[in-house]
Amino acid sequence: MCVMPEVRKDCKERMTGCHRDAIDRVLEKMHAHDPSADLDDIKDVFWTEFKAFQDETHPFDKKNRWNTRDVQLGRSHVWHEKYSEPHTKYLGWFGMRWGGKYTGIGNCERAWGHLKHLKNGKRKHLSARAVEMQSIIYTTARINEARIRELEFENHVSGDASRMWSDDDINFDLQLENFGVDTTVLRSVSRNRIYKCWFEEWEKVAVKKNDPVQESKLLQKYKDLIFYDPDTRVNFTIHPGNMEYQRGRSGGWMAIGIPPDGYGLDEEPFQVGEMLIDMIADTQQADNITMVRMEEE
Numbered sequence: 001m002c003v004m005p006e007v008r009k010d011c012k013e014r015m016t017g018c019h020r021d022a023i024d025r026v027l028e029k030m031h032a033h034d035p036s037a038d039l040d041d042i043k044d045v046f047w048t049e050f051k052a053f054q055d056e057t058h059p060f061d062k063k064n065r066w067n068t069r070d071v072q073l074g075r076s077h078v079w080h081e082k083y084s085e086p087h088t089k090y091l092g093w094f095g096m097r098w099g100g101k102y103t104g105i106g107n108c109e110r111a112w113g114h115l116k117h118l119k120n121g122k123r124k125h126l127s128a129r130a131v132e133m134q135s136i137i138y139t140t141a142r143i144n145e146a147r148i149r150e151l152e153f154e155n156h157v158s159g160d161a162s163r164m165w166s167d168d169d170i171n172f173d174l175q176l177e178n179f180g181v182d183t184t185v186l187r188s189v190s191r192n193r194i195y196k197c198w199f200e201e202w203e204k205v206a207v208k209k210n211d212p213v214q215e216s217k218l219l220q221k222y223k224d225l226i227f228y229d230p231d232t233r234v235n236f237t238i239h240p241g242n243m244e245y246q247r248g249r250s251g252g253w254m255a256i257g258i259p260p261d262g263y264g265l266d267e268e269p270f271q272v273g274e275m276l277i278d279m280i281a282d283t284q285q286a287d288n289i290t291m292v293r294m295e296e297e
Contacts, residue, residue: 001076011054020047030097045089065079077097077099080099110139114139116267121269192290195221195289197291197294198293210245215253219243224237224240226238226285227283228283236257236259237257239255239267254270255270
């Protein structure tokens with residue numbers, strides 16, 4: 001399916017029956033999701049179109065199409081989208097997918113992670129249709145957020161130098177070592193974190209607002225904290241990137257507790273409030289987290 005002339009020539013000279021059998025198996029796998037597909041017709045039409053593709057006969061007899069930049073650069077999927085897909089029944093469809101970027105298993109892993117985020121707790125019985133619709137919306141939103149962050153970062157780097165810290169800012173120390181100042185300490189990144197063990201006033205408002213800004217503010221306080229759940233008798237870790245909002249009079253933002261591996265438990269939502277704060281306060285946290293009681297403020 002490659003459009004580069006040297007590859008097409010080599011394929012035409014060395015292609016044998018075993019290669020065609022292998023392509024038949026690929027066609028079968030690509031249509032395995034569709035039980036109504038007529039595989040015999042698909043294969044027959046594909047090989048007819050493939051012969052025309054190899055011999056540059058109709059609809060591949062336009063010489064200008066074989067002299068494009070896509071051919072020179074080997075962008076086969078782009079070429080098939082332009083010149084195969086509109087004029088063929090199966091070959092163009094196959095060529096675009098064959099020549100497209102190989103994404104590996106990463107997309108599958110991310111999709112599964114998003115599915116687990118959607119189907120948790122009381123949402124385990126969502127229908128397949130609802131899961132498909134919600135996962136598309138959720139995944140698209142996460143991708144767009146990542147692109148926006150990337151664009152903002154690029155603009156900061158390429159734009160006004162005063163808008164973001166650079167290596168020059170980190171290395172600039174005003175020759176303080178000449179005055180007895182330990183500049184190594186100044187350059188080190190502080191990772192200490194203070195957790196206030198009480199339900200703050202701003203939280204009482206934020207926990208009831210179904211707003212991503214309020215979710216982000218709550219996550220800044222609660223993410224990655226550990227608490228002991230007396231019902232299951234295990235330590236849960238609060239999800240660092242997401243919360244769940246439950247509607248109703250007693251609803252609000254729920255922290256998603258991640259159980260330790262090997263216990264056979266699912267992620268579970270916990271109401272953000274006094275009870276969760278008390279469980280966090282009674283549990284040993286990481287060394288960089290300082291627990292502050294109200295009387296110690």
